[in-house]
Amino acid sequence: MAEFSGIRSQMYKECLKEFPSARNEDFEVMNKYLAPKDNEIVLEIGAGSGFFSEKLSEKVKKLIVSDPSKEQLEEVKKLGKKNIEVRDEGADKLTLGKEIADAIWSFGAMHHCFDKTKAFENFARVLKKNGRLVMADVWHDSKLAKHFDTQVAKFCVTGHEVAFWSDEFAESLCFLTGFEKPKIYDLKINWKFKSKEDIGTFLYKIHAMTKTNPEECLRGAEEILGIEKKGDLYCLNWPMKVMISKKK
Template identity: 40%
Template structure:
């Protein structure tokens, strides 16, 4: 049996959900982005990789309606708990890593969605090759993630990797590698859209609180450590409605 490490263990999962509960409005632009790029439609079958605690899952479930089917995939039972507690009838929960995705015979997907989780996938080529067999002709594969060589990858490599309680040993995509992956696994050539999503906060110090909770800082790394590195590596600006930081 192959052992897969679950990065979002109890402590990190608790901290992650606390961040979203404490700042429920900060990801407004991310939700709009999901609707723009995934565009879930009534009656569709969609697979969500790295569903976490269901931030996007319930909006997708509502959009596809009772005739649709949403398959949510995440290896962490702690992360999935909110979905288990309030899952709609059209949601199927699969507690497993992306490498172990398997669907019932005859299931064909209209779309596959992953936001901020694909850099955790260890065997990207194997996963995309496996998913291709479940995809309808012309199915949409929408991956919103951090790419190498960006401000965000620098923030994760320089700050999150050392401050997070579970570490952050991941592999980010590059555009050339993404093109190669799609060609090797039977997907059409990808289209890239560079997004600078803004995370919204009422106070500047809230950015440090949110980031330290989201990434489950070790005790020796304070909210201010996260805030200072975010300002240095990502950029923070004041607006008429509050404070913005570049998000994922």
């Protein structure tokens, strides 16, 4: 997959290493909505360079980490975790067999998948009966979608042509592929930084916005997403949604 390779993947990894605690609230989202258990087999979709994978692998019996980008997954392989199996497959191309996973977890990845019907069919095959599907992603009518379409699409080294979600489409896919009617919740995530400048640098790197500079990334974020100071930290609003459903 061309999209998350080369400089795009390199800058993504670099960014997460430079700002290791900026996304701490994302772990809270995982713990609250996925609520992983130590006897479970979990499949992670679009895991990227493994932001969640290490922590998640410590909470479950086995973690299958998938992403279409081999380069992103190199970081997960480096963890050397015995209970992690790595698969370089997109959600729409999953070759895993029937009823092997207790739960599926995905964060910030499925808007990159253009065959969401195939992906959900795969999820239904791979999950055990009553298995959970927990997907946090970008919804089309949100400030986050506006940020991606205005800033990232223009300035990212690879462009950013994606397909964001609507509640209705998520519900339709669940209906069509054998899932219960999903519950969908707003996530009022704050990504946290020591300075405003750090926000510009973080966005510049995480989205590989090499066609502009960190100053423009910060300006756009202030205008579109909003930044608030709480205590000593600058909080960047990151408004996603999470969809939770169960295989029937």
